[in-house]
Amino acid sequence: MNVALIDRHPIFRTGIRVMLNSQLNNINTLETGSMNSLAKVNKLGDIDIVIIGLSEEQPEIDKAVLKRVMRKNPLASFIVCAAIPCYESVGSLMRMGVKGYLNKNSSPDDLMTCVNAVIAGEPFVCHQV
Incomplete structure (x- = not known):
């Protein structure tokens, strides 16, 4: 399974990668600091899951860029992990x-529940939202 981890904070990406590798088999990860750079650094080919982290400094997602990334990766399931959940969005x-939609304060179990749900084709929104 190919997973792209997008977040401006390397420690967040590393933590998610380590957690996924400990819970799932055959995971290939690609890490990048922004959605705009995903196409430039993608050496995995088809991406199965894209996990996008939003920070306190960048609490909103650029929906135009998200749509473009979704068009370029039509088979991928997208998960947003927000530092400050925006209930309206x-x-x-x-x-x-x-x-999938998670709060960065969610538990590691919530992340794995979310990943497993989207793998199964089911939506997931954490209970905090």
Whole structure:
């Protein structure tokens, strides 16, 4: 399974990668600091899951860029992990095609539940939202 981890903070990407590798088999990860750079650094080919971290400094997702990344990766399931959940945007993100939404304060179990749900084709929104 090919997973792209997008977040401006390397420690967040590393933590997610380590957690996924400890829980799932055959994981290949690609890490990048922004959605704009994903196409430039993608050496994995088809991506199965894209996990996008939003920070306190960047609490909103650029929906135009998200749509472009979704078009370029039509087979991928997208998960947004927000430092500050924006309750108003969860519905619009899900309507755009995002399959999972987490708060960065969620537990590691919530992340794995979310990943397993989107792998199974089911949407997931953490209970904090």
